[in-house]
Amino acid sequence: MKIYNTLTRELEEFKPIEPGKAKIYACGPTVYNYIHIGNARPICVFDVLRRYLEYRGYEVTFVQNYTDVDDKIIKKANEEGVSASEISERFIAECKKDAQGLNVREATVHPQVTQSMEMIIALVRELVEKGHAYESNGDVYFKVDTFDGYGKLSHMPLEDLQAGARIDAHEQKQNPMDFALWKAAKPGDPYWESPWGKGRPGWHIECSAMAKNYLADTIDIHCGGQDLIFPHHENEIAQSECGNGAPFARYWMHNGYINVDNRKMSKSLGNFFTVREVAEKFGYEPIRFLMLQAHYRSQINYNAEIIEQCQAALERLYNCKEGMEFALEKAADGEFPEEQKAALLARKEQFIEAMDDDLNTADAISALFELAREINTMTSGSVLAPKGQIAFAKGIFDEMCGVLGLLYQKKDEIPQEVLTLVEERAAARKAKDFAKADALRDRITAMGYLVEETRQGTRVVKK
Numbered sequence: 001m002k003i004y005n006t007l008t009r010e011l012e013e014f015k016p017i018e019p020g021k022a023k024i025y026a027c028g029p030t031v032y033n034y035i036h037i038g039n040a041r042p043i044c045v046f047d048v049l050r051r052y053l054e055y056r057g058y059e060v061t062f063v064q065n066y067t068d069v070d071d072k073i074i075k076k077a078n079e080e081g082v083s084a085s086e087i088s089e090r091f092i093a094e095c096k097k098d099a100q101g102l103n104v105r106e107a108t109v110h111p112q113v114t115q116s117m118e119m120i121i122a123l124v125r126e127l128v129e130k131g132h133a134y135e136s137n138g139d140v141y142f143k144v145d146t147f148d149g150y151g152k153l154s155h156m157p158l159e160d161l162q163a164g165a166r167i168d169a170h171e172q173k174q175n176p177m178d179f180a181l182w183k184a185a186k187p188g189d190p191y192w193e194s195p196w197g198k199g200r201p202g203w204h205i206e207c208s209a210m211a212k213n214y215l216a217d218t219i220d221i222h223c224g225g226q227d228l229i230f231p232h233h234e235n236e237i238a239q240s241e242c243g244n245g246a247p248f249a250r251y252w253m254h255n256g257y258i259n260v261d262n263r264k265m266s267k268s269l270g271n272f273f274t275v276r277e278v279a280e281k282f283g284y285e286p287i288r289f290l291m292l293q294a295h296y297r298s299q300i301n302y303n304a305e306i307i308e309q310c311q312a313a314l315e316r317l318y319n320c321k322e323g324m325e326f327a328l329e330k331a332a333d334g335e336f337p338e339e340q341k342a343a344l345l346a347r348k349e350q351f352i353e354a355m356d357d358d359l360n361t362a363d364a365i366s367a368l369f370e371l372a373r374e375i376n377t378m379t380s381g382s383v384l385a386p387k388g389q390i391a392f393a394k395g396i397f398d399e400m401c402g403v404l405g406l407l408y409q410k411k412d413e414i415p416q417e418v419l420t421l422v423e424e425r426a427a428a429r430k431a432k433d434f435a436k437a438d439a440l441r442d443r444i445t446a447m448g449y450l451v452e453e454t455r456q457g458t459r460v461v462k463k
């Protein structure tokens with residue numbers, strides 16, 4: 001597998017530190033509100049990365065944090081007159097609900113900042129003792145000029161970064177580029193005891209500490225949104241490599257932005273949508289499909305027309321799946337020609353080649369639809385393909401869908417009342433009582449089901 005590495009700006013073959021194992025850290029959300037559709041992209045994309053590596057035989061340890069103490073959380077808590085922990089716990093639960101709706105698997109570990117203070121403080125202390133950080137009136141800052149590699153991820157010269165740096169009135173830095181590792185507590189804010197007094201961590205240090213604790217000093221892949229490259233991931237590299245004395249991550253993967261109606265998503269523009277809002281209208285699965293139907297590094301656009309197209313695409317795949325299941329009940333045993341097996345395996349190889357090419361889910365989905373078209377030919381013609389051939393094709397189809405995390409909605413059981421009406425309709429047709437048969441079809445349709453006459457027999461599907 002080849003991965004585009006943001007660090008080197010090159011497509012590189014994935015070679016984990018420990019053969020057969022992959023250690024991945026993904027930046028999770030700050031839990032002060034429902035996750036928005038921009039958050040959904042890395043959640044879905046890197047879930048597929050994990051699934052694919054496991055599909056290829058890797059043992060994956062996948063860590064994704066929750067930032068559960070932050071200025072935004074504190075602000076919302078003050079507005080509602082509740083504790084910061086009440087806000088964060090509420091929205092961790094809501095985030096998990098949305099992730100489940102998107103068919104995102106639970107991380108191996110979901111660490112929280114508030115439960116990781118000991119490891120965070122230990123790393124800050126290490127940086128101070130090594131001369132890479134200093135205390136200033138209860139705050140602790142990282143000394144950027146002690147790390148020669150600063151800027152290597154964002155590929156920006158230090159002088160350009162320095163030109164945009166500033167010092168806020170309440171900060172007492174030695175250099176405008178220095179960033180906070182530990183913040184002295186403000187009145188009314190949550191705090192923890194530390195060698196520098198009461199306070200809480202800066203944003204960047206938490207990920208470095210948790211990646212080190214749950215994975216290693218050097219991890220295989222670090223991933224997140226493109227907006228995190230600078231300063232968040234740049235700062236993670238600096239503090240981790242200075243504290244651990246080792247490279248932080250071998251591969252950096254960043255997904256592109258999401259626009260809404262071809263404009264940047266923003267609350268001020270009134271085009272800001274949460275996953276929950278979109279799911280209530282269109283369902284969760286079309287959102288997941290939207291995130292995967294383009295290459296993860298490209299920008300994608302969201303609007304109602306596009307999400308409806310995703311719904312329609314999923315419907316075609318569900319129809320293919322249901323058609324296979326129906327055909328398997330009717331198909332007979334027979335010869336399974338080797339050339340047919342080779343053609344199906346070629347689709348599987350096409351899928352793998354796409355995924356090996358920097359997780360190209362767009363081309364992988366194309367391979368899935370090409371397979372679906374071939375399956376439809378097998379299952380809807382005047383003569384069904386042999387049962388073994390359909391079963392073989394279904395195995396490949398299910399593998400692809402499993403890697404992409406698609407078609408996870410359970411098929412509703414058809415109520416017995418509907419099945420009874422279908423049987424009555426079949427009897428009416430046999431008796432050539434077509435008026436009664438049509439009336440029964442209308443009743444079945446009114447109950448939310450369609451009766452389809454196929455060459456293989458009568459099929460009932462939910463509308």
